[in-house]
Amino acid sequence: MSVIYDRVALIGLGLIASSMALAMKRGGLAGEIVGTARSKETRNAALEIGFCDRVTETAREAVKGADLVVLCVPVGAMGVVAKEIGPHLKAGATVSDVGSVKAAVIEAVAPHLPDDVHFVPGHPLAGTEHSGPHSGFAELFDNRWCLLVPVPGSKPDAVAKLRALWEGIGAHVDEMDPEHHDLVLAVTSHTPHLIAYTMVGVADDLRRVTDGEVIKYSAAGFRDFTRIAASDPTMWRDVFLTNKDATLEILGRFTEELFALQRAIRTGDGDHLHDYFTRTRAIRRGIIEAGQDTAAPDFGRGGGTRK
């Protein structure tokens, strides 16, 4: 592949930024990768690991002369960063981000950008429960989706170029509007995370079941929850605070359905339970057919075939 942007600046150098940088290097997609992060420790790590060609102490230095600037900080920090870099952006540059929420990020970032830069928000649908510069790997986005969320005024050329970058990184790219993005993610990611956090918190609280027992006997189901609930607290706090409406809407539907199942358990209505549990299998089949997961036994639950 060949260079798509001569100079890329990454603001924030955690899991997502380091994985992007490693994938851009793998594909030879960027002439130079400049990075910056809040802490000296992270900046040094980026140089040691080698996913940045150069690091700067401040974001305003990092964006100087950059053709693409990607904001890779928690959603709640995007506005402050945008305000800092706004006056220092090169004319004609593209500004993007990787935040898990889109409407709130656009609202926070757009006002700080000058008219002569292109703003093309984005969100790669890939991650792990690990964070920081040491957690990245070049394959993170391979065959995953990256959603681009153009705003009124995003130039088709700028969108196409960013799309080419993400495809070079290994992802499939789709476009979506911000509100729909936030609703879809509330269903497929944000509410499931909140629920997993809650369930793990309940287990932790329960006095008659010791932590030791929870840990020892967590073979089935619960273990997946603990993995989800090990994700970065700051990132997820920001997600829920900024995708409030969609999350609360989906939570409302969730508790409504949960109460119906709870009632079926209390009244011994086995048919209701059986019907409900049968219906949800179809979605799983769809995911396997769409190649988003494998049907291999034991993934995250049993003991056998996992490597």
Add this chain to the structure above:
Amino acid sequence: MSVIYDRVALIGLGLIASSMALAMKRGGLAGEIVGTARSKETRNAALEIGFCDRVTETAREAVKGADLVVLCVPVGAMGVVAKEIGPHLKAGATVSDVGSVKAAVIEAVAPHLPDDVHFVPGHPLAGTEHSGPHSGFAELFDNRWCLLVPVPGSKPDAVAKLRALWEGIGAHVDEMDPEHHDLVLAVTSHTPHLIAYTMVGVADDLRRVTDGEVIKYSAAGFRDFTRIAASDPTMWRDVFLTNKDATLEILGRFTEELFALQRAIRTGDGDHLHDYFTRTRAIRRGIIEAGQDTAAPDFGRGGGTRK
């Protein structure tokens, strides 16, 4: 290893029974494995795959002369099977089961067993979302826990022998009383399953987010839920109907905590969210340290390192 029981009878030949049989064969733990299942199809499959040496049409035939009988049917069917086999059990035989709920199974099975057999209920904490005789594999129980739940009158010798069998199958064995078992499992398995079923049901219902989108963009968090929610509807209906009290108790705690988090989202209380999300990480660390899962990135969520 050497033969522990000369003849083992398995009643029900699905995921758990077929995995047990394959593991017993791997270890040379049983002189003969006799099996039976409701349908001719399953009985034939057991012979074809070869995990049973012999199959019989009825449970009463299967248990004749058996030194160990293991009930491997859904929890709700245990009582009926026990009633059928009771009069045909060999004196001195051990009867066990693998049901996911213990108090209700003991109540349903014990009255049908003659005084001259040993009843030692059990529950291996391992499984997948697949079921039936084709889904079994010998490694399912390797390094997993099997809980034995002796009842008043379970002879220490009989318990020790069954423990040796499960250890030969590859599991670690612990003992626990039935009520505590049911509470621990309500926390670590039953309630998480109900929640996953509910969340997948909500996604399925939502008209503005199409199934296609849910399936396509299910990279983070939700995908684990769909795996859990693909488990056998009959098994799980029976679990919730028979572990009603503990499940309802844990569900009550769960909704209480969920409402507190929901309120924090609504009022924008970021500190509450951040504190909660920080606390739940500790449990995950404990599970990894206990060797019940790996810290490898991307397990069930991202795109990269999975095999």
